[in-house]
Amino acid sequence: MALEIGRRLVHASGATLPAAYLIDTHVLGTGLFTWSVVRALTVLGLLVTAILEAARLYGGLEHVIYDRLTRGYEADSVAGYAMYVLSSTVTVFAFEPRVAVPALFMLALADPVSGMLSGDQFRVVARPRVFVGMFAVSFLLAFPFVSLPAAAAGAFGATAADGVKPIVAGHVVDDNLTIPLFAAGAMSLALSVVG
Incomplete structure (x- = not known):
């Protein structure tokens, strides 16, 4: 149970970057934490993540954090946190802030709620309460x-990204990769059609 709480807290920590952007833009007004800064920090995070994952998967890097925060099925494959960082980076470059920020919040905050509702049971299609x-x-x-x-x-x-887990070539497509992209894409499309 404590490990699941730790995973959820790490997941939720991803909200700090878009939240800092919002606070600076709409409250503090310092102009120091611009969207360009958000983009630069996500690229830096992606580079660090790529190095850590390469060292973990191919260089034998072992650390207590990996033991505690990665799941068993991630031992020999790219971990969910790397998918999280990759999708966040793509989202901040592909979409405008008013769409990207809530999409990142959905990944950081709504996905852990979904995990609690699912009881951390893997299902290809989630239970109705998880969808709701x-x-x-x-x-x-x-x-x-x-x-x-x-x-x-x-x-x-x-x-949809969270509740339906497609399996491609024997691998489950991680929702950390799809949630912000599906959410931002759907919002952008809706804004272009109905405003």
């Missing part, structure tokens, strides 16, 4: 940033 919980939290995270239809579309994208 993920949609509700994702919608609440998106609505302050975009219109009602766009928030619903983003929540639907995040929920």
Whole structure:
């Protein structure tokens, strides 16, 4: 149980970057934490992650953090945190802040809620309560940033990415990779169609 709480806290820590951007942009107004800074920090995070994953998978790097925070099935494959960092980086470069920020919040905050609702049981298709919980939290995270239809579309994208786990070539597609991309893509599409 303590390990799951640790994983969820690490997951939620991903909200600090978009939150810092929002606080600087809308509260402090210092202009120090711009979207360009967010992009630069995600690239730096991606480079560090790539080095750590290469060292872990191919160089024999072992650390107590890996033992505690990675799952057994990640021992010989790219870990979920690397997918998380990769998708976050792509999201901040591919989408405007008003779409990217709530998409990152969905990954950082809604996904752990979904995990709690699922009881950490792997299912190719999640239980109904997981779909409902993920949609509700994702919608609440998106609505302050975009219109009602766009928030619903983003929540639907995040929920679909979280609740349906496709298996490609024997590997489960990690929702850390898909949640922000599906959510941001759906919000962008909804904004372009209905505003």
